[in-house]
Amino acid sequence: MPYFLAIDAGTGSGRAVLFDETGAEIAASGQEWWHATDPRYPGSMDFDTAGNWATLARCCREVIAAAGVDPAEIRAVSATAMREAFVLHDETGAEIWACANVDARASAEVHDLRARHPELEAEIYARSGQTYALGALPRLIWLQRHAPETLERARSLTMLSDWILYRLSGELTLEPSNGGTTGLLDLTTREPLTEALKTVGLPTDLFPRIVQTGDVIGKVTSGAASETGLPEGTLAVAGGGDCQTGALGLGVVKEGDCAVMGGTFWQQVVNVPLGLTDPTMNLRVNPHMVAGLNQAEAISFFTGAVMRWFRDGFGNGRSYTELEALSQAVPPGAHGIIPVFSDVMRYGDWFHAAPSLLNLSIDPALGGPAAIFRALQENAAIVSHRNLEAVFALSGHRPERLVFAGGAARSAHWAQILADVTGLRVTTPKVSEATAQGCAVAAATGAGQFASLAEAGGAWARIDREFTPDTSLRGLYDEAGDAWARAYAVQRDLVRAGVTTSMWHAPGTLG
Structure with a gap:
């Protein structure tokens, strides 16, 4: 039986997941990670290419061993990764600099760009669907100022999904669903915005060969084979950004289809036609993997990370499952607790308030771990709902x-809360690792099992459960959402006033 391997470099973990020809998950191996801040540069978030590659290679070996399959039956491998993160390579292909997705060191550079070229960000957004918030342009200018010798040595820029495939095959490529998050690819043509680079005095030839998801870009080398356990010569197939591969794995391949992907960050995505952007610049628009489509997207920051923080800091050793079991006894509305973590998407003015929990009761029954856990779950759904409504309106x-x-989505309780808050029917897939499954879809397409990505995504997507909204709760959750929005606005003002510290802010938004 043929098998397909997906390698995923996520924000909070690296993993390898093996699928068979029917799309069934056979085995998985992963390890949580985080990304170091360089103490010299506030807001920085470095990506350790050597250490993290060792982690991913080990995951590959472990998943092959756990599956007990003949490695020769693994027909193809592909890669997916957090978006916005990128790697610079020198003329030999060696990695010389890399950052993770929410690296925010280039704040001064954003301020300078806006002062010197006041129309440029809007022009870039109109063509790329991206602002400076997580884009590559300010970071490259930061390098030009702070590490000019590194930028001078740079010959290629790859996204992390492309970088994994480079490690496997030795081929330097750029795939648009992830490459588009640099803010330097056109949404319609998928070609580099060389004029924007030229305007600010940056090299215009950093992008390597552009490929499409599902393209075979090379084969696993002997060196990569010894590191990963994959056979030399295994097909290496272009993958893409984690959100887009997740949508592909879920069968979200038609205009109007929408999904919420709940990981370290929560992404709310809706497929839209080419040419659509948001006049308010609140939402981002990314290239879809399927030809003729883009994706409007909003992001809830650190939703999964907040749950991990609460489990580890306040759960008294309880697991997520145990905390959730306790929270189910808490009534909807969670006794009025208002969590303040991620804001709705404000791509043009993107910063979050200080992490807070408001309206806590000192009665442990009303303000203890169970109530807070439920409040966090409800708040994740409220932020997602408001983000989705913005996309629907657009x-x-x-x-x-x-x-x-x-x-x-492994939590049926959370899925029901999401249905109740949004008022939409919510379906969950049989395979919860949708991002990895979409990546394996790309591998299978590259290996010739499917004629197109849309066909493959539809073939492997399977619904496990469906949740119908409880309409009697809609008023309660609408009121809770309004209260949260009013409280969050005040909390943002406190950050602006310097009273509190933002959980995260995009470069150039504060200070």
């Missing part, structure tokens, strides 16, 4: 259902 289309996937 696109002019409101679907009848959404797909909920990722680690959070």
Whole structure:
């Protein structure tokens, strides 16, 4: 039987997941990680290419051993990764600099760009769907100022998904669903915005060969084979950004389809036609992997990380499952607790308030771990709902259902909360590792099992459960959402006033 391997470099973990020809998950191996801050540069978030590659290679060996399959039956491997993170390579291909996705060191550079070229960000957004918030342009200018010798040595820029495939095959490529998050690819043509680079005095030839998801870019080398346990010569197939591969794995491949992917970050995505962008610049628009489509997207920051923080800091050794079991006894509304963590998407003015829990009771029954855990779950759904409604208003289309996937979707309780808050039918997939499954879809397409990505995504997507909204709760959750929005606005003002410290802010938004 043929098998397909997906390698995923996520924000909070690295993993390898093996699938068979039917799309069934056979085995998985992963390890949590985080990314170091360089103490010299506030807001920095470095990506350790050597250490993290060792982690991913070990995951590959472990998943092959756990599956007990003949490695020769693994027909193809592909890669997916957190978006926005990128790697610079020198003329030999060696990695010389890398950052993780929410690296925010280039704040001064954003301020300078806006002062010197006041129309440039809007022009870039109109063509790429991206602002400076997580884009590559300010970071490259930061390098030009702070590490000019590194930028001078740079000959290629790859995203992390491309970098994994380079480690496997030795081929330097750029795939648009992830490469588009640099803010330097055109949404329609998928070609580099060389004029923007030229305007600010940056090299215009950093992008390597552009490929499409599902393209075979090379084969696993002997060196990579010894590191990963994959056979030399295994097909290496272009993958892409984690959100887009997740949508592909869920079968979200038609215009109007929407999904919520619940991981370290929560992404709310809706497929939209080419040419659509947001006049307010609140939402981002990314290239879809499927030809003729883009994706409007909003992001809830650190949703999964907040749950991990609460489990580790306040759970008294309880697991997520145990905390959730306790929280189910808490009534909807969680006794009025208002969590303040991620804001709704404000791509043009993107910063979050200081992490806070408001309206806590000193009665442990009303303000203890169970109530807070439920409040965090409800708040994740409230932020997602408000983000989705912004996309629906932009696109002019409101679907009848959404797909909920990722680690959070393993919780039936959370899926029901999401249905109750949004008022939409919520479906969860049989395979919760949608991002990895979409990556394996790309590998299978590259190996010739499917004629197109859309066909492959539809063939492997399977619904496990469906959750119907409880309409009697809609008023309660609408009121809770309004209260949260009012409280969050005040909390943002406190950050602006310097009273509190933002959980995260995009470069150039504060200070």
